[in-house]
Amino acid sequence: MINIIKKPLLQLKNISKVYPSVVANDQINLVIEPGEIHAVLGENGAGKSTLMKMIYGVSQPTVGDIFWQGKQVSIPNPATARKMGIGMVFQHFALFETLTVVENVALALEASEFNLSVLANKIEEVSERYGLPINPYQSVHSLSVGERQRVEIVRCLLQDPKLLIMDEPTSVLTPQAVQTLFKTLRKLSSEGCAILYISHKLDEIQTLCHSAMVLRHGKVTGHANPQQETASSLAQMMIGQALPEVKKAQKTFTEVRLSVDGLTTKSASQFETALSNINLKVHGGEIVGIAGVSGNGQNELVKYISGELTGSSQANNVVIMDTPVDGKNCAQRRELGLVFVPEERLGRGAVPVLDLKYNALLTGYSKNMLTGGAIKWIKPKKLQEFTDSCIEDNDVRCGGRDAIAKSLSGGNLQKFIVGRELALSPKVVLVSQPTWGVDVGAASFIRQELIDLASTGAAVLVISEEIEELFEICDTLYVISEGQLSPATAATDTTVSEIGLWMAGMWPDGPATLATNDNTAAQAQGV
């Protein structure tokens, strides 16, 4: 580590951010030295992003002082932050899909530096130096998620940052790509660039970071050297209690309840992934997982199973409970015993501006909540009972059945939606990203619910980007890559690194092996 400046690079003193209904940050103190990789650890909603936004100038602290290289400063906007030497890579990339890499990078620079060919050379130079190979003239829409992240990082590095903020950078990467990213970050750190690394993944923080600050409910609950802590002691600081363990049940599989047979589709636009010859089976009592980096066809596959998309090249290739469902819509598929938890909670799984009663009605109406013939009337009492039981049985923390859906935290809303779906006595359960943006406590609750449900005989299909989650709950695993599905493998017969390779499309006859037969390891690193 090189320490040229004696003063800390960045110091926050008693920073608070107060929103009308919540104190997002409460008296935060933080010191970062040059070259330090500093983790900010916390559950969703703990206030990590709020803090980073204040450092990057997106918002201003309500109270408190920021010191940069010993001088007190205010950072009114991100442009100022960039000039000072602060770069940030957001969790959700800010790239224009229709422009090339170099054009995207140019947009973030001063107008005076606008010379595309000079800039392209610079991009190549920087990307080689830090092991982030990238073609400056490629269009962004044709890049994989990992490559897009590289564009974001290179864009920051071109401005010679002294501090790089990374917001949940690994949530979209394969395990191999994570290793590549860590190499880059370590090299940056050795050259004196400090890194603020935001994550809730404990193992990553332990392998990468020099120091860690833990946030809970907007307050600092501890500073730690992550290499000297255990995962469970970090978790304890993060959620205030020990991690609950998920219990697996004895398994007996019954008949096939959901099968997809040779599903092939065309993509309606360049931003959709076409599915190619998808085959999968889910038995009663079985939990099947589909791993994969997002954007490889998960969305499309889910919609073809749920019924939000219908009509493919072949008829009858989705079968639920022995009934071919081609041409049946979501409601008709629900009647066969399918329930579905989508990855987008607000706007798809729930209506943001409606209260929980009306959100319970969204799919719960089949539970004897309607009366009448041509015009159906709502039975208010049944609806209230159903809503109350969804709330109570799933420990949903909210202002009661009249609370508006968007007022709930991500984890609580997800518990409510999962509870609503599971209360419909399902025969087949389709769950997409069950614990995305959900706090650790709620996540293990939801996983336990899925396991318990499978043990009562339901067939469960889980699509997730979190490999650990899939290994924790699934009996059988598939991997999706570029619209193709790998063969099935029992979770006990495979390893995280094998699934990681498969996520890069490298199963026998997978999409990556068809493209290039040699140099497969390098390819995997590249995704």
Added chain:
Amino acid sequence: MIMLEPRDQPSRLMQWLSPLLAVALTVLCGVLFFSYLGLEVKGAFYVFFIEPVSSMYGVGELLLKASPLCLIALGLAVGYRANIWNIGAEGQMVLGGIFGTYAAMYWLALPSYLLIPAILLMSILGGLLWAGIVAALKNWFNANELLTSLMLVYISFQLLLQVMTGTQENLALLQDPNGAGFPISPLFEMKAMLPMFSELNWSLWSTTRMHVGIFITLLFIPVMWLLVNRSFLGYQMLVAGQAPAAAAYSGFNQKKLVWTCLLISGGMAGLAGGLEMIGPNGQLQASWKPGYGFAAIIVAFVGRLQPIGIAIASLILSITYLGGESAQSSLSLPKSITLLFQGCLLFFLLACDLFIQFRLKWKPKNQQKTVGA
């Protein structure tokens, strides 16, 4: 510096205060307007807002105009809640008038107790047809209903000319054979007309032009309230409007919702057209441009898309018509004064609605820290 700051939750208070504020601001605007014209403000206000309803006749006129406004707006609100923007109720109303007139002219063989329902059903059919075109274009060709419904208004005016204008030798379909070639229908027979209150010997109303059509509107208020607030269909429409992806997720048939919403609003606008024909008008004229179809859009919004609110809002809009008329005769102001007040009302309502989602905040300008490094 004054800043707009988003609220955490939409303000319930502002939701109800906003229309009241809009009415108040419209009145204020009227004060400025009248005093700019050099009119005595108090007197002008009396002429505009009080005089029209100072007699039983005036009250009758108020209700006569509020009735179609309310009926049409009730139908429109159903669609607006589902994000389906039918702004062509004017055209659907004209079609209702044309279809109703056809029945009133040619089906006179029917006894009165069948003829009147037949006329009204025909006028509903006219509105359904016109709104059905909009729904079909939206569902089959993904055509924006804002554009198609509005364009069909102008087509409906042309259609009206078509069925009303011919020559003495070659009469158009709905033209009066004894009308010397004028573009008017015959005056409808008594048996085709809705009974008036005065004919029913309701002495209080003897001076008014009130007819029993208003009871149809009054019937629709609770019916639509139930549909919107208690039925599954009303719920589905709300979900489709607020979160289309959630409606798809739940499996609501969105195309069916488009049909339903447009047909309800079109049918009710058509019915309003028929009621105008066999109520106060008694005759169809080629120059008929009711205006209620457009004003009802304002009514629906001022009424917060809720049936009770719409009933009240229709009275407010109705008075701008009456006030405009009396301002014409007593103050020699142009007819467009009505539109001016209606425009003000909608403008102020939309402006006030901003404060449902946002609030004003004072922010001190000077912050004394150094900027940047």
